[in-house]
Amino acid sequence: MTEAALATNSVDTPERPTRWRFLHVVYRNYLVWRKLLGSALVGHLADPLIWLVGLGFGLGSLMPPIGGMRYIEFLASGMLCYSAMNSASFEGLWSAFTRLKMQRTWESILNAPMTVVDVVIGEWVWTALKGMLSGIAILLVMTLLGMIHSPFVLWVLPIVLLVGLAFGGLALIVTALAKSYDMFTYYFSLFLMPMTLVSGVFFPIEQLPKIAQIIAQFLPLVHATTLARALAFGTPVGNVFLHIGVLLIYAVATAVIAARLVERRLMR
Amino acid sequence: MLNVEHLHKRYGDLEVVRDVSFHVPEGQCFGLLGPNGAGKTTTLRCCLGLTQPDAGTITLVGLPVPQKAREARMRVGVVPQFDNLDPDFTVTENLIVYGRYFGLSRRECEARVERLLDFAGLADKAHARIEALSGGMKRRLTLARAMINDPQVLFMDEPTTGLDPQARHLVWDRLKALVTQGRTIVLTTHFMDEAQRLCDRVAIMDHGVLITEEAPRPLIEREIEPVVIEVYGDGVEDWFQAHGKALSSRAELAGDTAFCYCNDPEPLLKTLEGQNELRALRRAANLEDVFLKLTGRDLRD
Numbered sequence: 001m002t003e004a005a006l007a008t009n010s011v012d013t014p015e016r017p018t019r020w021r022f023l024h025v026v027y028r029n030y031l032v033w034r035k036l037l038g039s040a041l042v043g044h045l046a047d048p049l050i051w052l053v054g055l056g057f058g059l060g061s062l063m064p065p066i067g068g069m070r071y072i073e074f075l076a077s078g079m080l081c082y083s084a085m086n087s088a089s090f091e092g093l094w095s096a097f098t099r100l101k102m103q104r105t106w107e108s109i110l111n112a113p114m115t116v117v118d119v120v121i122g123e124w125v126w127t128a129l130k131g132m133l134s135g136i137a138i139l140l141v142m143t144l145l146g147m148i149h150s151p152f153v154l155w156v157l158p159i160v161l162l163v164g165l166a167f168g169g170l171a172l173i174v175t176a177l178a179k180s181y182d183m184f185t186y187y188f189s190l191f192l193m194p195m196t197l198v199s200g201v202f203f204p205i206e207q208l209p210k211i212a213q214i215i216a217q218f219l220p221l222v223h224a225t226t227l228a229r230a231l232a233f234g235t236p237v238g239n240v241f242l243h244i245g246v247l248l249i250y251a252v253a254t255a256v257i258a259a260r261l262v263e264r265r266l267m268r
Numbered sequence: 269m270l271n272v273e274h275l276h277k278r279y280g281d282l283e284v285v286r287d288v289s290f291h292v293p294e295g296q297c298f299g300l301l302g303p304n305g306a307g308k309t310t311t312l313r314c315c316l317g318l319t320q321p322d323a324g325t326i327t328l329v330g331l332p333v334p335q336k337a338r339e340a341r342m343r344v345g346v347v348p349q350f351d352n353l354d355p356d357f358t359v360t361e362n363l364i365v366y367g368r369y370f371g372l373s374r375r376e377c378e379a380r381v382e383r384l385l386d387f388a389g390l391a392d393k394a395h396a397r398i399e400a401l402s403g404g405m406k407r408r409l410t411l412a413r414a415m416i417n418d419p420q421v422l423f424m425d426e427p428t429t430g431l432d433p434q435a436r437h438l439v440w441d442r443l444k445a446l447v448t449q450g451r452t453i454v455l456t457t458h459f460m461d462e463a464q465r466l467c468d469r470v471a472i473m474d475h476g477v478l479i480t481e482e483a484p485r486p487l488i489e490r491e492i493e494p495v496v497i498e499v500y501g502d503g504v505e506d507w508f509q510a511h512g513k514a515l516s517s518r519a520e521l522a523g524d525t526a527f528c529y530c531n532d533p534e535p536l537l538k539t540l541e542g543q544n545e546l547r548a549l550r551r552a553a554n555l556e557d558v559f560l561k562l563t564g565r566d567l568r569d
Contacts, residue, residue: 024368031365032356104352110318111346112369112417113338267318268279 021114025122026129028105033130044137048083052076052141055202066204069233073147077232078201080138080156081163081224088131088164089192092171093184096123100175106266116266120259124168131164132157142232156231159224162247166220167192169254176261200225220250269294269421269452270315275324277310284310285321286476292469294420297443297453299467301460301559303568307476308456309349312423315454316341329420342370345414349425351406355398359390359409362398363416370417380416387445388412389438404435411442422446424455428462440466460556464488470555474563484555491561492553493517493529497536500525501546511539522565529553 033040056072063071099105106119135157142148174187198205198212199221205213216222223243230237237243270292277285285307292298300308313319315326317337326333331340354362360381367377385391388408393401401409407427414422427443428436443466447453457463463470464484471481480487499512508526512519515536516528528536533550540548 021371027368028354028365031361032354035356103355104348104350105354107348108352108354108366109369111316111341111348111414112366113341113371114369115338267320 021118022122022125024114025109025119026126028109029123029126044087044134045141048079048134048138049141052079052138052145067235069229069235072145073233074204074229075202076138076142076145076147077156077229078225080135080160080228080232081199081221082196082201083134083138084131084160084163085167085192085196085221085224087134088127088168089171089188091130092123092127092168093175093178093187094181096127096172097175097178097181097184099123100262100265106262110266116263117259120172120255120262124165124172124255124258127168127171128161128164131168132161135160135163148232153232156228159227159231159244159247162244162251163220163224165251166224166247166254169251169258172258173254173261176258176265195219195221198222200229220247223247269296269329270298270454271325271327272311272315273325275311275314275326276322277307277314277319278322284476285314288324288473288476288478290471290478290481292421292452292454294452295447295450296468297447297455297466299463299470300454300456300473301458301463301470301555302456302473303458303563305568306473306563308473309425311473312425312454312456316344316346316423342417343420345417345419345422347407347410347414347422347424347427349429351410353398353406353409353413358395358397359385359401360394362409363413366413367416372417377416380418384412384415387415387442402435404431404438407431407435407439408442411439415446419451421452421454424453426456426458428457428459436462460554460559464555472559472562479562488553488555488558492557493531494553495530495533496551496553496557497528497530497533498525498549498551499528499540499546503543503545507539507543507546511536515539527557529557 052072052075056075060071060075065071066074109119110116139148139153139156171187174183178184195216196202198208198216199219200216201221205216205222208216223246226237227240227243229235272291273289275285275288276283288307288311290298300311302308310319314321314324315328315333317328317334317340320334328337328340329343331337333340354365357365363381363384364374364377367380368374372380381394382391385394388411390405390409390412393405398406398409411424411427414424424443428439431439440462443453443455447466453466455466467484469481469483470487472479482490493516497516499507504524504526505521508519508521512521512526512528516530516533518529520527530536537548537550540546
């Protein structure tokens with residue numbers, strides 16, 4: 001076959017349009033996850049159940065209702081976001097870094113007709129799906145504990161997905177810059193944990209000094225907990241679009257930056 | 269199949285590829301040789317569109333790279349220097365998942381797996397885990413994986429580094445079969461016997477520059493005298509100064525061994541008779557002699 005004939009052929013080659021190629025990466029991660037399904041699901045369900053029952057009933061029995069909610073309900077709606085954040089972060093840090101550096105999985109994918117953007121978007125969407133799975137697990141636990149009274153609560157899932165995208169994107173930035181796993185522990189204990197404490201997961205942020213409340217507004221998690229609480233228990237919420245907007249900006253901006261950084265790292 | 273013209277690539281102040289041009293016709297095996305750090309891998313990465321060159325034009329399977337690199341990779345297979353098989357999958361799953369990246373359906377991939385595993389000599393390992401494979405098996409599986417899209421060109425970065433002789437011969441045998449099928453192979457190696465055995469043409473790179481590009485046989489004949497005598501043992505230096513230098517067309521003392529390149533080795537061999545301290549090896553000139561002549565004997569790291 002001549003080179004000219006080849007060139008024409010390659011145009012005819014059937015393949016997915018550009019915007020769907022990232023799904024191959026999602027699918028690959030899904031297949032690996034499916035192999036470990038048993039232990040993964042137990043972790044997903046058991047972990048939040050223990051937290052909720054332990055803190056919610058234990059600590060909650062000492063606490064007055066918060067804004068008309070029992071403490072365990074307040075906590076559960078916060079944990080919806082917290083748990084999604086943790087799952088997406090873990091996936092975007094340790095797991096993604098393993099694929100980037102230890103297993104060189106991303107490099108192998110780039111030898112196929114895939115681009116860095118395909119890989120990063122695929123990983124990003126996957127982190128969000130992992131986060132969402134954790135959110136669903138919490139919703140199940142909440143249902144089991146009789147906290148769910150209306151199907152309206154399912155609207156919390158898109159919010160949980162946004163949480164996954166925002167923190168998955170952030171995690172992928174850290175991964176793209178990381179030299180070893182050590183950096184991730186710092187990211188967790190110096191950034192995610194303090195942010196969690198000022199973001200209304202375990203207690204209302206009105207308890208906090210003004211400055212902490214202001215800082216929290218610039219971080220994604222408090223916007224997620226505010227929305228999740230409103231959707232789960234019908235508490236009043238101010239500017240819905242601001243909350244969604246902050247989450248969206250974090251999600252998109254971090255994904256774009258992560259793609260740039262991975263490009264710089266792998267396509268040298 | 270692959271055309272590289274005036275390729276330049278620099279990292280900071282270091283120009284790792286300097287004005288490299290070569291052409292690989294369809295159905296040939298082309299070897300890119302050079303010491304560590306010569307710029308071989310960078311050149312390959314540029315050809316695949318995985319690195320942005322600073323200057324030069326590349327055409328792969330008729331498509332301009334890097335502009336159409338992704339499309340070009342549809343028809344290309346890559347065996348990277350480091351194994352990057354998916355340890356979470358079995359042998360078969362590795363092939364199927366990889367085929368998906370080419371837009372192949374699961375059914376198409378499954379239809380190709382059996383033939384590929386046969387080709388790679390892994391038919392009885394179809395459901396083995398990756399960690400259960402030997403180094404040679406992993407390398408063959410990586411080769412099979414690179415074949416999942418039925419590529420016209422195969423890029424292989426040091427395909428037999430780290431393999432034992434049995435495994436190397438098996439890989440060589442498979443590569444020859446691929447060339448017989450009319451596929452084009454571009455490989456890098458620093459094993460000269462490998463290049464001499466497999467390649468229709470070789471290009472030798474050093475310090476980012478392509479020094480020569482030719483078929484191995486004529487290259488050896490042009491650069492090196494037909495017979496090489498290697499002499500070593502106590503007193504080799506005295507012998508080298510007294511006879512070795514004078515009686516060969518070209519000679520050098522490297523460490524404790526004298527390399528004498530001769531058209532007619534008989535007079536030189538006579539001087540070795542009765543020299544019980546000295547040991548001599550007579551052999552034909554090979555590509556390694558060319559390589560060492562052109563790139564020098566200094567260590568590269």
